[in-house]
Amino acid sequence: MAGLFEDIGDTLFENKTVLEEEYEPDNILERDDEIEEYRHSLKDVLYGRNPSNVMLYGKAGVGKTAVTTHVLDELQHAAEQQDAADDLYVHRYNCNDETVFSAVRELVNRLLPDHASEFPKRGLSTGNALKELYKQLERVGGTHLVVLDEIDHLEKADSLLYELPRARANDHLEDAKIGIIGISNNYTFRNRLSAKVKDTLQEDEISFPTYDANELRTILHDRAKKALVEDGYDDSAVAKAAALAAQDTGSARQAIDLLRKGTEIAEREDAGTVQDDHIGRAREEVNRGRLRDKIADQSLHARHVLEAVAHIEHDGDTPVRSKKVMATYQQIAEKRGDDPLTTLQSIRNHLEDLQMLGFLIRNEVNQGQSGGRSYTHELDMDPSVVFKRATNSTNKAKSDRSDSAAIIR
Ligand SMILES: Nc1ncnc2c1ncn2[C@@H]1O[C@H](COP(=O)(O)OP(=O)(O)O)[C@@H](O)[C@H]1O
Ligand SMILES: [Mg+2]
Structure with missing residues (x-):
């Protein structure tokens, strides 16, 4: 009997992990200038001085995380060789949809001694968490570089970027030194920081162009x-x-x-x-x-509205008016166990957003004598893409948050 896997041919992959997301490359190529700037910003660490704060900007996939990992590994290595350098601790944190409280809490937990119980999830404030962070940093001593990756996803990043750099000036830290490395996919992130924060950070800025x-x-x-x-x-x-x-x-x-x-x-x-x-x-x-x-990045109800249009398109009934979209949307929401939005205006708002994002095409309908504007909608992609949409937990958490805003609106 022929086995199920018998006709599997030779593989073309020698080592497939090299092409996977988690792989850390041995060589960083084509980023000599950025690495040089980085090196310059961090070299104070090797003399036991206060580290500069660094902010990296650049679109997704341009090597910000990979270069950071590489440079910090090298720095760690150099710090071990260099007598003048304090012990160096690097804390990497991905801010994806986190709050300042959960970021600080996580840093605290990583610093706590093995036997200590974790910092509580509930009941204490961000101020409490920061206090504990300073306590632990002082206990451990040395130089700490805190990498806040995807910092543009951190809610109220301002407060953290104001607090941490001032920790020594405010006498929260005496022995320990701290430097912040912020990584943002978004060039506008800096503009959104308050003048007060920018003043405190005094950061070196490194920008990563696309390849x-x-x-x-x-x-x-x-x-x-x-x-x-x-x-x-x-x-x-x-x-x-x-x-x-x-x-x-x-x-x-x-x-x-x-x-x-x-x-x-x-x-x-x-x-x-x-x-x-x-x-x-x-x-x-x-x-x-x-x-x-x-699609997965959209809020829950926006996804239901999109799915409604996809179903209608699939049945060959587009272009379609908002009212009919609403009826289909409500069926979908109910089937999923989500309380549907009840006003036509909220559906229209979602349809408008979805059109602006390029998911839908909208046509204005001539209302004749009665005046007033009216639209029909159709899908600007294959409906199967909507039906098979990705749902991952991070995106879900984000959607749930924006949904409550949508419902309130
Ligand atoms: N200069 C480079 N040399 C080698 N690999 C790179 C380089 N830049 C990016 N990569 C690879 O491309 C992918 C995306 O890079 P990453 O650092 O995660 O981007 P970013 O953090 O800017 O979104 C990773 O697999 C990374 O290893
Ligand atoms: Mg990255």
Whole structure:
């Protein structure tokens, strides 16, 4: 009897983890200038001085996290060799949808001695948590670099960025030194900080531009060599993945995703080598995935409204008026066990948002004599993308929060 896996051909991956999200590259390529700036900002640590605060800006996938990991590993290593340097502690924290309280609490918990019980989740204030943080920092001593990754997702980041840099000036810290490294996908983050905070931070700013096709090609060739079997890919396929990603986002993450997906497609088809065509088709898959992420980022009710339009489109009944969308939406919300929004205006607001975000097309309908504006709606994508939308827990938490706002509105 032929086994289920008998016709599985040779794999094209030598080491697939090299193309996965968690992989930490040994070589950072094409980022010499940014690394040099970083090095300059942090070198005071090696002389036992107060570290500068650093803020990194740049779009998603341009190497901010990877470069930070690399530079801090090197710094840690150098600090161990250097007599003048204090003991160095690096605390990495991803701020994704967190509050200042939970960020400080997490830092406290990581600093607490093994036998100590965790800082309570409830009942104490952010001020209490900060006090405990200073206490623990003093107990441990040395220099602490606190990396706040994706800080633009931290609610009320201002207060933390005001407090921590002033800890020594305010006599909360005497022995311990602290520096903040903030990483933001959003260039406008700094503008939103108050003047008071900017004054306190006095940070060095490092900006990460998007990658061009040549840079992505260098990064991708290096990955391909480690991840794929020899002769498993055409150089032109790697170049194509780099070119497509450069055109689209300038993100190394996207380029790497394209190569991984393209290789999976080639493998599925027993192609023997990864070729341009596989990368082209991978792009369609990656784009669908990105669209699904974007959908998952919407609030709960916005997603139900979108799903309603998708169902109607699927049945061939678009363009459709808001009223009919509302009826379908209410069925969907009820089926999911979510209390539906009850005013037509709230549905119209969601439809308008969804149109602005590029999910829907809206057409104005001539009302004739009666005047007044009226619209019909249709989906600006394949309905199947909406039906298969991604739902991950982080996004869900975010949606739930914005939903309560939508309901109140
Ligand atoms: N200069 C680079 N050299 C090698 N790999 C890189 C480089 N820049 C980014 N990468 C890789 O691309 C992906 C995205 O980079 P990441 O640092 O997570 O981006 P960001 O934090 O800016 O969103 C990661 O897999 C990372 O290893
Ligand atoms: Mg990152």
